[in-house]
Amino acid sequence: MPRRIVSPARLHKFCVSLLKKVGLNEQHATIVADSLLFADLRGTDSHGVVRLKSYLERAQMGVMNVNPDMRIEHEYAAVALLNAQNGFGQIAGTKAMELAIRKAKIGGVALVGVKNSNHFGVAAFFATKAIQENMIGLAMTNASPAIAPYDSKVPLLGTNPFAVAIPALHQRPIVLDMATSLVARGKIRLAALAGREIPKDWALDSNGDPTSDPVAALKGSMAAIGGPKGSGMSLVIDLLCGVLTGSSFTGEVRNITDTSGPAKTGHLFVAMDIKMLGSALKFKRNMDNIILHIKSLPPVGGRTIYLPGEIEFDLENVRSVEGIPLEADVVASLRELATHYGVSIEALCIAR
Amino acid sequence: MPRRIVSPARLHKFCVSLLKKVGLNEQHATIVADSLLFADLRGTDSHGVVRLKSYLERAQMGVMNVNPDMRIEHEYAAVALLNAQNGFGQIAGTKAMELAIRKAKIGGVALVGVKNSNHFGVAAFFATKAIQENMIGLAMTNASPAIAPYDSKVPLLGTNPFAVAIPALHQRPIVLDMATSLVARGKIRLAALAGREIPKDWALDSNGDPTSDPVAALKGSMAAIGGPKGSGMSLVIDLLCGVLTGSSFTGEVRNITDTSGPAKTGHLFVAMDIKMLGSALKFKRNMDNIILHIKSLPPVGGRTIYLPGEIEFDLENVRSVEGIPLEADVVASLRELATHYGVSIEALCIAR
Numbered sequence: 001m002p003r004r005i006v007s008p009a010r011l012h013k014f015c016v017s018l019l020k021k022v023g024l025n026e027q028h029a030t031i032v033a034d035s036l037l038f039a040d041l042r043g044t045d046s047h048g049v050v051r052l053k054s055y056l057e058r059a060q061m062g063v064m065n066v067n068p069d070m071r072i073e074h075e076y077a078a079v080a081l082l083n084a085q086n087g088f089g090q091i092a093g094t095k096a097m098e099l100a101i102r103k104a105k106i107g108g109v110a111l112v113g114v115k116n117s118n119h120f121g122v123a124a125f126f127a128t129k130a131i132q133e134n135m136i137g138l139a140m141t142n143a144s145p146a147i148a149p150y151d152s153k154v155p156l157l158g159t160n161p162f163a164v165a166i167p168a169l170h171q172r173p174i175v176l177d178m179a180t181s182l183v184a185r186g187k188i189r190l191a192a193l194a195g196r197e198i199p200k201d202w203a204l205d206s207n208g209d210p211t212s213d214p215v216a217a218l219k220g221s222m223a224a225i226g227g228p229k230g231s232g233m234s235l236v237i238d239l240l241c242g243v244l245t246g247s248s249f250t251g252e253v254r255n256i257t258d259t260s261g262p263a264k265t266g267h268l269f270v271a272m273d274i275k276m277l278g279s280a281l282k283f284k285r286n287m288d289n290i291i292l293h294i295k296s297l298p299p300v301g302g303r304t305i306y307l308p309g310e311i312e313f314d315l316e317n318v319r320s321v322e323g324i325p326l327e328a329d330v331v332a333s334l335r336e337l338a339t340h341y342g343v344s345i346e347a348l349c350i351a352r
Numbered sequence: 353m354p355r356r357i358v359s360p361a362r363l364h365k366f367c368v369s370l371l372k373k374v375g376l377n378e379q380h381a382t383i384v385a386d387s388l389l390f391a392d393l394r395g396t397d398s399h400g401v402v403r404l405k406s407y408l409e410r411a412q413m414g415v416m417n418v419n420p421d422m423r424i425e426h427e428y429a430a431v432a433l434l435n436a437q438n439g440f441g442q443i444a445g446t447k448a449m450e451l452a453i454r455k456a457k458i459g460g461v462a463l464v465g466v467k468n469s470n471h472f473g474v475a476a477f478f479a480t481k482a483i484q485e486n487m488i489g490l491a492m493t494n495a496s497p498a499i500a501p502y503d504s505k506v507p508l509l510g511t512n513p514f515a516v517a518i519p520a521l522h523q524r525p526i527v528l529d530m531a532t533s534l535v536a537r538g539k540i541r542l543a544a545l546a547g548r549e550i551p552k553d554w555a556l557d558s559n560g561d562p563t564s565d566p567v568a569a570l571k572g573s574m575a576a577i578g579g580p581k582g583s584g585m586s587l588v589i590d591l592l593c594g595v596l597t598g599s600s601f602t603g604e605v606r607n608i609t610d611t612s613g614p615a616k617t618g619h620l621f622v623a624m625d626i627k628m629l630g631s632a633l634k635f636k637r638n639m640d641n642i643i644l645h646i647k648s649l650p651p652v653g654g655r656t657i658y659l660p661g662e663i664e665f666d667l668e669n670v671r672s673v674e675g676i677p678l679e680a681d682v683v684a685s686l687r688e689l690a691t692h693y694g695v696s697i698e699a700l701c702i703a704r
Binding site for chain 2: 073074076077078079081104106107108109110111113136148149150151152153154156164166174176178182201204207208209225226228229230232233235236239240243244245246249250251270272273274276277278282283286287289290293294297298299300301303304305306307308
């Protein structure tokens with residue numbers, strides 16, 4: 001089926017309408033829609049509107065709280081803990097990152113943990129909020145089991161992504177947004193659907209042995225980057241996001257598609273004011289110089305050298321103007337949601 | 353040549369004597385010796401007394417400052433910047449980590465950057481200082497060029513290691529200490545010396561192509577964990593340690609063996625007080641439970657599951673009592689240093 005080109009503004013409005021239908025207020029619906037569009041505009045399609053159905057389902061079933069009374073449970077000069085009360089991760093994450101930024105303006109650095117939250121979408125959405133304030137931002141989350149503690153057979157740890165955003169002057173910021181697994185599980189699911197083999201370093205079967213069979217891989221665990229290194233990073237992120245926040249034990253986070261109970265997801269956000277360690281202007285000039293220097297290095301085999309986040313910024317520029325390409329089945333599923341929740345969709349696609 | 357077993361206490365005293373000979377005061381010599389022994393006791397032999405010769409050489413040549421007037425250049429409630437004045441990284445790092453801990457006791461989290469420093473030894477040496485204070489510690493450093501920005505041919509980035517230490521109650525802390533390269537360069541050097549091939553995923557030749565030739569690998573760059581992921585992490589650590597601190601541009605850090613000028617190394621240290629986000633006791637109990645749970649998981653093919661840092665703690669227990677095994681050529685080189693600097697060494701080895 002051909003792709004359809006969708007207007008970002010109309011897609012955003014559509015998301016807001018749907019989210020309001022399941023009980024979110026205008027402000028909260030806007031934050032979640034912002035996050036979905038942020039992902040779709042920047043090419044992180046796996047975290048865009050394809051997730052909407054699961055979010056709405058969880059909200060409608062009451063597995064997720066659409067009107068949570070999110071509260072700060074602990075607060076000190078440079079740290080705080082926010083209880084998301086089982087609300088949307090995007091809303092809790094936005095509050096937490098904003099609080100970290102406010103605190104970092106005073107002390108130079110601040111850390112805000114979030115407990116009892118849900119899938120927060122794409123990590124860069126939060127980390128990049130620091131950029132506008134001349135700060136470095138860090139966002140991380142735990143996630144449902146996917147990676148095994150090293151040398152064990154059990155996928156106890158999440159892929160546990162994190163994002164770091166570092167501002168530049170005239171150049172685009174550096175935004176590293178990565179999971180601790182070598183590849184996304186979605187790639188393995190696609191290979192399984194297509195009946196294709198996967199490279200042997202992507203995943204392990206349920207015996208912990210490398211496998212090229214995507215079906216065996218989905219029953220086993222995802223390979224972590226660098227073996228014990230990535231697995232160790234995943235564990236550390238789990239301990240910081242889940243255990244330190246009092247959100248969940250390692251292995252307890254529920255997948256977004258599992259509606260048997262709250263997801264018990266935890267996140268951590270850090271903001272750091274660059275001007276407190278020296279001149280912000282000088283730092284950002286240096287960032288520009290380093291970015292330009294790296295871009296000018298001799299590339300491998302005629303490739304283009306991209307800084308972390310650069311491909312995403314390029315896509316955002318294009319898609320903001322030309323629209324977001326969505327697979328026909330994604331558009332069809334949006335139409336189903338429109339019917340199910342009684343929301344208008346007719347003008348979503350841009351005529352070509 | 354057979355290994356020799358060395359007394360940790362005598363080796364420490366020997367290190368202190370040597371370091372004092374090149375001009376360090378008792379307190380500073382003790383810190384550096386602590387770091388070297390910490391590495392040798394825990395099996396990180398590459399960062400132990402084998403480095404002593406280079407340190408002493410740099411100090412004696414005046415490439416490194418043995419009596420630096422280390423000063424805080426910027427200080428706010430939760431951040432500070434320490435100018436190491438080209439002194440030992442171990443000394444600057446200890447001061448910086450201690451300052452981060454003091455500040456975190458007040459605000460909950462604190463970050464201290466270090467500029468104009470040198471090789472700081474093993475990162476876990478600093479991160480674990482937070483453990484004793486019921487804090488989580490993070491230490492990172494930039495390093496001399498080894499890894500290429502992704503899809504470039506030039507090893508501009510260091511292996512840029514970091515360590516995170518997280519306390520438990522009765523169980524040993526979790527201490528993840530890792531570089532962003534897949535393997536240590538020392539492994540490739542050993543293969544080159546032995547004329548052995550290396551696995552193709554360890555390194556890239558000077559064209560940026562994977563190579564099994566260790567000699568070509570040493571002329572090229574080290575493979576980062578997870579390709580663009582590890583390379584991106586290395587860049588971020590470089591920007592935080594080198595550029596943010598005003599220490600050096602990416603690619604400017606000198607290797608410990610390069611005595612043509614100051615190393616211009618930068619570090620970053622973070623301390624986080626766990627009790628500010630909830631009960632420290634509850635957190636540490638949860639850590640114990642998670643550690644025991646992971647240890648009890650079914651292992652892959654009869655292996656033993658080790659938590660990050662566990663192998664090192666086991667070795668430390670053994671070597672503290674039984675002594676540190678050193679290769680005969682390392683002992684020989686220590687004897688040379690003893691002669692060169694006029695320090696007694698006779699009783700270093702434990703009779704067996």
